[in-house]
Amino acid sequence: EAQVTQNPRYLITVTGKKLTVTCSQNMNHEYMSWYRQDPGLGLRQIYYSMNVEVTDKGDVPEGYKVSRKEKRNFPLILESPSPNQTSLYFCASSFLGAYEQYFGPGTRLTVT
Amino acid sequence: AQSVAQPEDQVNVAEGNPLTVKCTYSVSGNPYLFWYVQYPNRGLQFLLKYITGDNLVKGSYGFEAEFNKSQTSFHLKKPSALVSDSALYFCAVRDGDSNYQLIWGAGTKLIIKP
DSSP: OOOEEEEOSEEEEOTTOOEEEEEEESSOOSEEEEEEEETTTEEEEEEEEEETTEEEEOSOOTTOEEOOSSSSBOOEEESSOOGGGOEEEEEEEEOSSSOOOEEOOOEEEEEO | OOEEEOOOSEEEEETTSOEEEOOEEEOSSOEEEEEEEEOTTSOEEEEEEESSSOSEEEOGGGOEEEEETTTTEEEEEESSOOGGGOEEEEEEEEETTSOOOOEEOOOEEEEEEO
């Protein structure tokens, strides 16, 4: 089944404790992206990647890191999480071009 | 700068009635327009898109949207609403002449009452 998977689905952590949210897709998509969703703000892009070893900042990259060592994986790293990073995070992927994005199920992160 | 506006936080419609969820956009180049739906505790699902061609595009679950270049709008419509259509709907736009970044509206909560 074609899908984007994210892990974990739910995470509660404390300020400053490094964490990684994994994202994997099995559709051979070139483009992958991370978003955060906050009430009333829609989706805001954190980072995106157009191919292996090619990543770029989105609208809200501060406090986040990503890597793209393999085409299928695009992990999101929070080196020192803070409470303002409490949010719902989505990973998405697509082919390059005028194609729709496929979304993972989301990761709800709470930083206390 | 690119932007998307969904002017209604919430739309209430009786089951069986037609529904419209509004979206207006601003891009400097050719607009690529998308609608997505989010059901509770789920990721976003693609509904339909406009890239070029006919202004009326049809998508999943009986939804359609009309591209209006002069009004810079891309409203989502359905002739007869179902209770199961209740969800959060997002409009998104990309500048087709430049990059792959999607700009998203804030979302509209659609409530269909029996």
